[in-house]
Structures are given as structure tokens and as C-alpha cells.
Amino acid sequence: MPNPAGAGLRGDILRVCRSLTPVIEYRDEMVGIGQDPEYFILKRAHEVLAGPSPAFVGHDPTLRAGCNLCQHIADPATSLSSLRVLISGWPGGGKTVFPGALVSAVNKGSGPNQQGWPYGYVLIKCARMATSLTVGAVLNRLEDVESFLRRLDSAALVTFDELDALAPGRSADPALLRLTMWVMQFLEAHPLPVPTVILGITNDPLKVDMAVRDRFQADLYFSPLDDSGLRQILDDHGVREPGEVLKELHQRSPGCLLTGRTIGQAVEIVSDLIDVKTAPPKEIADLLFIFVTPVDEKEIREYERDQRHRMEKSRLFIRTWDKQRGRPFDRGGLS
DSSP states (O other), X not given: OOOHHHHHHHHHHHHHHHHHTTOOOOXXXXXXXXXXXXXXXXXXXXXXXXXXXXXXXXXXXXXXXXXXXXXXHHOTTSSOOEEEEEEEESTTSSTTHHHHHHHHHHHHTTSTTOOOOOEEEEEEEHHHHHHHSOHHHHHHHHHHHHHHHHHOSSEEXXXXXXXXXXXXXXXXXXXXXXXXXXXXXXXXXXXXXXXXXXXXXXXXXXGBOHHHHTTOOEEEEEOOOOHHHHHHHHHHTTOSSHHHHHHHHXXXXXXXXXXXXXXXXXXXXXXTTSOTTTSOHHHHHHHXXXXXXXXXXXXXXXXXXXXXXXXXXXHHHHHHHHTOOOOGGGGGTTO
């Protein structure tokens, strides 16, 4: 049952926060909280708003749905104040870029003369932590994350990138059990200090500890980018005739798919070798082919067969939240 008194207090806090969002000067600087970008990113709403938006293509309905979800969670008029979403999909489809693009889009809809609710941002780099630090050192940094959330003056988007590295199956690495338990307890904490959307990102959900996986309430699946998204990546890098270049690449890789990551990485290398704005499409494609890593279509089909239930849940999730229109971010180029 919703708590009217709690909802009222939350509404008062967020209304004050929203009124302050256009003001970039903040007096307190979260004294005592460590900033360690190698292992995590902590940003308040005004810092997100002041920064650049990540390049994100090919999943506009997912981005709109995410924005609608965030605004619903932060709205004090609703009783739902948190949601946990497990994000999966083949590598290179945009999963890791999505949270940064999402929080940027949400906060751009929360500026002057708009009615959106601002969001702070937490990105936990699970694999970097788990492979570089002792368990005790990881827990110390996770305590910094909790402290940041307790002092935050807005809603929060919390992302566990490569969640399976921090919360693997318990038989996979018993030494990490303390970290797995921390994640599990964080996910089931109620109430959280502020309205919170939690995203867990993994290539393979079955590698995540089953008790952790079970605490996520919804699924988002990121399919490999289609040709429209791949052309957009090439176009964003200034490639001449991106459609022709992509056609040439497909001819060189029959029966294979190209991922957004491998295209983006390859075009950055090729741009250093030739002028992609003027070179013929065939020459660009020849060089790109050296550096891309095609994926066999059969391998993708087998992977998606195993993920078919999550894919269906994801389609319904996106369809449901994408219908929630009329929000401020719809005026920011996402509609």
C-alpha cells in the first residue's frame, strides 16, 4: 500500500529539486565521497545535464520507453518508486551506451520551463572492480555508491555494467560471494533513499547468480543493430555514401552480421588511414573489412533462441512504456 505521507515528502523534495535543476551552482560538493572513474561514475543531475550525450543509435523506441519509465518512477503522484530492469543482448548492440544516453535524455527533458523530473547517475563498472580489486576494496567503493545515493537530491539511475562479473553464479567463484550478497541486498533494499531505476547489464543472464537475477522485475533485450543503425554510425563518422559502404561490407561477409561496436571501432581506425569523407565506398569497405569482426548468423540465431522469452518480455515492456506519451522529453527529438 502506498504511504501518502511518504509520497508527500518525496514530492516536496523533488519539487524543490526540480525548481533548482536549471541552476548549475550547487553549494555542497558531496564531501567525503570518493570519485573513482576507473571503477564507477557518480554524477548529480546538473553534472549529467552539463555533459555531452553519448552517441546512441538504432533503439529509439527503447530510449523513449526508458524515459517514460524514469519519469513515472520519479513522479510523486505515483506509488511505484523503484524498478529493476535486466538488460541483455549480443555484445556490440548498444547495451552499455544505453544508460548514459537514457539519463542524458531524461535530464534534457527536465530543464527550464519543462516538467520532467531530474536524475542523478551511477555507473558501476563491475568487471573492472572484480578483476582489479580485492573483495574488501570493492565493498569500500560500493559503500561510496550508497553514500552518494543517500545524499542525492533527485531520483537516480543506477547501472551495474557486466553484472555477472560482480554477482556470478555461486559455484563459479565462491570468493565473490560477499559481493554477490551485497548486490542482492542492494536490489531488495526498500525503501531506497530516492526514487531509483536500477539497470543490470549482461551478455548472458544465466551467468548472473540466480538469486540476483530473480530480483530483477523486467527485461530489456538489445538485438544487433539493423542496417539503418549501422549506416547511422558510418554517417556520424562522416563516411561518404554510408549505404554503399555497408553494401560492400555485406558482400565481403556473406552469412554474417556486423555489430555496432565493431563498425564503430573499425571506422575510427580507417578514418586515421584515409579521408573517409572523400574516398570511394569500395576503398573504405576494403579497409573496414580488415578491422571488423563479423558474427556468424547461425551463432546469433542460437543465442536468440535461448533468449526468446526475454526477447518477448522486452518487446512487451517497450510497447507498454513507449505508449506513455506527452512527456517533456518527447519534445527533445525522441518522439
